[in-house]
Amino acid sequence: MSLTQKNIISQLLYQLSGLSAAEFIQLLTEQFPGQVTFSSSFSYEDQVVTHEILSNNLPVKIFTLDTGRLFAETYSVWSSTNEKYQTKIEAYYPQANALQEFVAAKGPNSFYESVDNRKQCCFIRKVEPLKRALAGNAIWITGLRAEHSADRTNLPIIEWDEANQIIKYHPILHWTTEEVKAHISKNHIPYNPLHDKGFVSIGCAPCTRAIKPGEDFRAGRWWWEDADKKECGLHVHEEIKINR
Numbered sequence: 001m002s003l004t005q006k007n008i009i010s011q012l013l014y015q016l017s018g019l020s021a022a023e024f025i026q027l028l029t030e031q032f033p034g035q036v037t038f039s040s041s042f043s044y045e046d047q048v049v050t051h052e053i054l055s056n057n058l059p060v061k062i063f064t065l066d067t068g069r070l071f072a073e074t075y076s077v078w079s080s081t082n083e084k085y086q087t088k089i090e091a092y093y094p095q096a097n098a099l100q101e102f103v104a105a106k107g108p109n110s111f112y113e114s115v116d117n118r119k120q121c122c123f124i125r126k127v128e129p130l131k132r133a134l135a136g137n138a139i140w141i142t143g144l145r146a147e148h149s150a151d152r153t154n155l156p157i158i159e160w161d162e163a164n165q166i167i168k169y170h171p172i173l174h175w176t177t178e179e180v181k182a183h184i185s186k187n188h189i190p191y192n193p194l195h196d197k198g199f200v201s202i203g204c205a206p207c208t209r210a211i212k213p214g215e216d217f218r219a220g221r222w223w224w225e226d227a228d229k230k231e232c233g234l235h236v237h238e239e240i241k242i243n244r
Helices: 003-016 021-031 044-055 072-085 096-106 115-134 177-186 193-197
Strands: 036-039 061-065 090-092 139-141 158-161 166-169
Touching (some): 003 021, 003 158, 003 166, 021 036, 021 166, 036 115, 044 061, 044 177, 061 115, 090 115, 096 115
Parallel strands (some): 036 139, 061 090
Antiparallel strands (some): 158 166
């Protein structure tokens, strides 16, 4: 991260103080017109952020990554979100040739066989499409929450993403699960019914299951792998200190 990028993030952290998420997103769209985007997987968290953006008519581009192996319930909440807010959330898809070659060589469920296969599948279906979606943008808004993973406990609310060369803003990073659910209920926001069945982090159907009482948030993703390998490559964080 360059000195200029550090200075920009430091200034944004200063401006963030005292502002609501919607107010700060509005400020971001004024400072970076046409360069603010939000990625949604239609999770509880992402639906909260989507509501803040669309109910306040904020000029933020919203996109999703359609991996081709999402749950039917995810597509349903995608449709109901478009209908409620009279919008059309843009989808980015895997490159057809890369996906066809991968499946032909290793099979449709090879991600169960090794971490390398799973990460290659994630790269084709999610990481590469994400890079296309983020291209040309300056700010990437996410629905990440600190509760979802131990390595997000000390995550800064604004950070530099070196892999994608973009500033990330996590507006509900420190919200609790109870706060998210209450916001969903109060504002009648469409949400994925799988959340009511014990699914916490919802991704591709073959790689996601409901968690059991007492299990970690991430236990429902790639449950056949070691806990320290459970990232798909979308969110890579660096330990960077910013002076405020």
